[in-house]
Amino acid sequence: MLVLLLNGGVSIAQSVEACGYYGHNAKFSKEQICPQLGFESSEDAEKSIRKILNQLGLQMNFLVVQCSNINNAFAVNLEGDIGHIRYIIYDEGFLERIGMKSQTDWASVSILAHEIGHHLNAHTLDGVGSRPEKELDADEFSGFALNRLGATLEEAQAAMQNAGGEKASKTHPARSDRLNAIAHGWTNAASLSKKYIDLSRNLDYTSYAKMWFEKARAIRGVSEGDHINRVAYYGKATEYKPDYTAAYRNKAKYLNELGLYKKALIEANSAISLDKNYWNAYTEKARAYFGMEDYQEAVKYYSIAIENREPQRAGDYAARAFSYLAMGDRTNAIADLEEALNLRPQWSIIQQKLTELKR
Structure with a gap:
């Protein structure tokens, strides 16, 4: 032959x-x-x-x-x-x-x-x-x-x-x-x-896991394919380093972007089980619940992130505000949007939403 x-x-x-x-x-x-x-x-x-x-x-x-x-x-x-x-x-x-x-x-x-x-x-x-x-x-x-x-x-x-x-x-x-x-x-x-x-x-396997983590971080696109690759690479990182907290959180983030909320919740919980003070993971957990239309749970975990994260982030307040709105709670939604603007005064989209709610 x-x-x-x-x-x-x-x-x-x-x-x-x-x-x-x-x-x-x-x-x-x-x-x-x-x-x-x-x-x-x-x-x-x-x-x-x-x-x-x-x-x-x-x-x-x-x-x-x-x-x-x-x-x-x-x-x-x-x-x-x-x-x-x-x-x-x-x-x-x-x-x-x-x-x-x-x-x-x-x-x-x-x-x-x-x-x-x-x-x-x-x-x-x-x-x-x-x-x-x-x-x-x-x-x-x-x-x-x-x-x-x-x-x-x-x-x-x-x-x-x-x-x-x-x-x-x-x-x-x-x-x-x-x-x-x-x-x-x-x-x-x-x-x-x-x-x-x-x-x-x-x-x-730490350095091996880190290579996959950095490979995911190096992706600059925002297409569905880019998010799928990120999820795969962060998954590789956790495979070789099962206690890689940041990789679980990042994987949850991009699973949320893909609309795979139940899977995102699993990854966020994995990160929290490794570090109960990892507030970024609570934010991703809240995002997953919001995506699944469980707005009460979303408010709960956004609140945990807001109450414990230093410094506080405008994005958490804005996200909790929209969770309140989904529940029909305009009062708390307005309060959170005002807090978001205090932290980011130039956030025009939030300013517009706040103006709309106060009319």
Whole structure:
């Protein structure tokens, strides 16, 4: 199959973004990849890859190519005469050196599993190449696959201990984050196979969770799709750090924006259970009740936020005012709108509403 496809003609693009194992050389030219583009493929590497895929019930639908002297391994899509072809390209000498440093044959298997993870997560389809979140996803898959194959956690992490960069870059996370991602995948697989060993107390996913939190915060759009992405990323943050109070609150905020009020209430309650003085979470809880048309509960939780937050926020008063209005209580609504204007005198919309109510 390999020979037929390659002999059928493959013309490589002049430059290509690839997901590489190492934290450098994220961009390659065709000359840097392998001039002859892999008319050789290691039987051992293919066997390892087939074993990994067998654990998932998948067939191998990419080509495995050995390129000497690239000192790396990476996953990439290349355009050929017969369409795009997916490759895992590796330097056998590189795998051997990492294996010798790690003193385990599992090291090379974990590197190949990492590159499979890039393809299975569709990381090679966007033409962007390596990015920290992609590398962590692939590392997590590597840990999962190696547990399924029978490797210990130490064996699953061996290659990264000897190949990962100590500091983070624009394309790759720091070694510590990558080790944590491998550990997370490994423990997930162990849990599924009923061999779970509680290693979570010995692992710190804080920096991994923070990466997802910051990824959510970096989104600038206000479309429904933007809010959905925010919810997903904040959810990732809480997955890796279950006590991430701010992530629960922020997730509640954007669930409210999406009109998913019951789900927002759950997230707000999670934040409050971790910090009973987290007044921003009470505001989101009140918003959820308002969205569900339970205006009495909305007033209750806006009141808790107002009474305890320092400094007080005009938005809480305005929101409670509209809750009062929904209940038919004009007197308290007017009082709250006046307080909102005391805090934000230039708030024209509130001024207009107040004028309308006093007529």
